Amino acid sequence: MKFNTAIVLFAAQISGGFAAAVSSAAAECGSLGVLEIDLNDLPASVDPSALRKCAGHPLGHTRDLKKTTYTPLTPEEIERAQNVELDARSVIPALSGRAANACWFGASSGCTDGYCWKSCGNNGEWCWTAANGGSGNWLQCNSANQCGTGEACGKGCKKSKSCGCSC
Template sequence: MKSTTTILFALTYHLPSTLAGIAPTAAEECGDLGVMSYTASSLDSNVDPTNIRKCREHPLTLKDGSSPNLQARECWFGDEYGCSKGYCWESCDREKGTWCWTAWNKGHGNWRTCSGKEQCRPSEQSACGKDCKDAKECGCSCH
């Protein structure tokens, strides 16, 4: 019984460091979405630098789950905001049809997720996504 306890203690002690060695890097985890990069001076004063999302691009910009989607984003002339494929969006200019995916932390945080439109009401804590490689992919746009 003592040897079993000793072995379990040893495993418990060494397991976290062993698992830490196999944790994916941000680049591996984000893949084609890219890793978010910013400097403290590039952030607005009301953005929390501890709540910046890890992956730069919106998950739905990936075409077939493997590469950035280069297809045009259709213009939308309907509702002011909504939920599509589990993510929140909002209209920027209803006359032009431009819209954006929304993210927490003034657009720098995690992408807003939803299961229905009511979860996507505009909020002071969220905004159009910021810092994508191509501003048209997360800012206000349509084609």
């Protein structure tokens, strides 16, 4: 009987500690939300001990173009950018220097306000990049040459689309 009581008390302590950790993460992350990833669905290359705590990106899904450096354009990117029909959604933010979350048809990667991003789709989609297969810390930078297209798009932010591959 004492053995069963010890198991129940131990289980209660574990669940109470887990609830406190989740509550603490929610308080710390605030509107970014807590990263929710099923550990059973992680690829073997992802280290479960290196997951970030918060789901969303600190800058949301906007980039201030005045605070952005870009990797050099490839000939293919120059051709693609020249063939894009420009509209108010893509031109006005660039000209005014306001934050822009519109589709991107320029350089394949860059650094904005200290964070790396990359192009990730054929229709101008882009994403913030993160370590550990996209589930780790957001990749930080001082210039675009520290960012690349081989990095993973942020994972776990599907609810808000604040960091995944979209426009």
